[in-house]
Amino acid sequence: MTAGDRTVRLRRALPSDAEAAAGVWLRSFAAALPGVVRPRSDDEVRGHFRHVLVPARETWVARAADGDVVGVMVLEGEELDQLYLAPEWRGRGIGDRFVALAKERVPEGLSLWTFQVNAPAHRFYERHGFTAVERTDGSGNEEREPDVRYVWRP
Template identity: 30%
Template sequence: MMINIRRSRHEEGEKLIAIWRRSVDATHDFLSNAYRAELEELVSDFLPEAPLWVAVTDQDEPVGFMLLTGEHMDALFVDPDVRGQGIGKMLVEHALTLAPGLTTNVNEQNTQALGFYKKMGFKVTGRSEVDDLGKPYPLLNLIYP
């Protein structure tokens, strides 16, 4: 499968929300159902308008996306159907070309993501007891050396 990375388009918002939903369902089983629903509502409002980088197939179908703000990667989600095919790595490598001192945060309980980032060479620089919305889901702060 050929993968290209390009900017997101407003009209593919629903497809990106579906990728977020499937990815979270596959990796975030530690979230309460109520909090997951709250997050989905926020994401549904935000994603269609966000300046995302999207990984697409040669048929231009989105299979993953990443949000980069300055040198901080705010989000990285890959469709679970294509996980393990290097798409997350491609998105991170794209981010590194734009922001060499890349930082990100990962839920401490998301062991798949934490393993992925460590394999990519990220180092843990700190820990927060709560997530970005102040909920009790600890975050690890990571940096690419």
């Protein structure tokens, strides 16, 4: 664990975190998935965080010592719906901590979707014991991007 890891705290998102969490999502999506077309504008993403994800889902943020939100995770039942890190904070163990938290919160098992083009995400989730169980042509997601469903069972 690096010194940077110890300065990051995971906690439930507050309404005041919605804008920063959306900003992390936008920057991370752009960095990790430059070829994937987003169906929502930046303002629509911010509104979705403000009006849906933070108030109605189990949304968590990673906050650095300086108060900046550097990661976001959303759980919806057994679905790990979102896990995004600020690009400059990747590789510091925050994603590992989010997955451990998700497994703690939903110990009976988790599932998630990620895009087929996102090979780093595949490696990350497989390293955490997730198994690919389904591949689609993307017709069932907003982006119309081929995706993969992963499942973790204890």
